[in-house]
Amino acid sequence: MQHIFFTTYIKILTVIRMAEKIEHYTDSIHYELEQTSRLMKMLGKQLFEKLEIGITMDEYAALDTISINAGICQRDLAKILIKDRANTGRILDTLEQKGFITRFIDTKNNRLVKKMGITEKGYKELNFINKKIRHYFESVTHKVPEETWNKVQSVLKAFRLELEQMVETNI
Amino acid sequence: MQHIFFTTYIKILTVIRMAEKIEHYTDSIHYELEQTSRLMKMLGKQLFEKLEIGITMDEYAALDTISINAGICQRDLAKILIKDRANTGRILDTLEQKGFITRFIDTKNNRLVKKMGITEKGYKELNFINKKIRHYFESVTHKVPEETWNKVQSVLKAFRLELEQMVETNI
């Protein structure tokens, strides 16, 4: 007899729960993105240390971007990397000091700017790192079929374009 | 006559390019995730400032997590938030100081731990923030159909589980 009351009680509780069901931020795609990205970054850092790669992930991303956009100036690079000019400059200092890039003064729209390019040494380093990490990076994503990743990536890219229009970057 | 040589030259160049085509890190899903997440975080911060919300995004995520996991201890919370114990403690200090959570000493596996719970004030603040930001957060994602987001989110969740097994968290 008593368990009937109990069952009813549970049912009422469930109804109330459903009625006041809140969408939690921590269940949102925004938070999921942040957490996944945070883990990915940690893994990358640990991998770079384990493989004794002499540059940071940020420097690696910068080097890769420079290899694609030869002759880019600092501010434009900062925009692509979504970093402020100060930090971008500092990253470039270390890349230059390590001999992976060269910087030279040039003009853009009649203004003096610091342009840059990847060096032969930097190019070799980039390929070296690519070869070293490829296997590890693939092992993380291999469980999900590549086509699925392509879809996810295209959704994220569209999402990113939307974001870029809304965020004030001030770079 | 000359343009034939030129065309041939271009073709050869193209073939070479394709042969040595490198998968750039900046084209990878890993980097796409990081950049999208970075932008999302910037947008969130700007939104919180614009709406004059008195806590940070991190504090908000912590408060939300505590509201779901009543009576959780600090270290377990840190594991969920993927933050180190030091930072988690500091976030909790400010949340407690603002009266949004209460902390109390209890035991877990015979060990003294600091457990916590959300206060009535904290609960109201959480709902208040949820109402305030919902519209803005939806406006960023509304162009992509909800079902697509669900798929993306489930892929990311599976990906995250994979990551969690590979990353040394040390929390």
Added chain:
DNA sequence: AAAAATATGTTGCATTTACAACAATATTAT
């Protein structure tokens, strides 16, 4: 032509974050 605004890069500072060391206590190993 003078003043205001813009573009680019650097410097300094304040905030955030990560990491290591520590204190206190409990468990496990020798």
Added chain:
DNA sequence: ATAATATTGTTGTAAATGCAACATATTTTT
């Protein structure tokens, strides 16, 4: 039983990041 190890939280410090201010030069406005 004593020593070694593990758990939990805090404190201190070094590194990363972001932001504002500055210096320089150019364009636009008045």
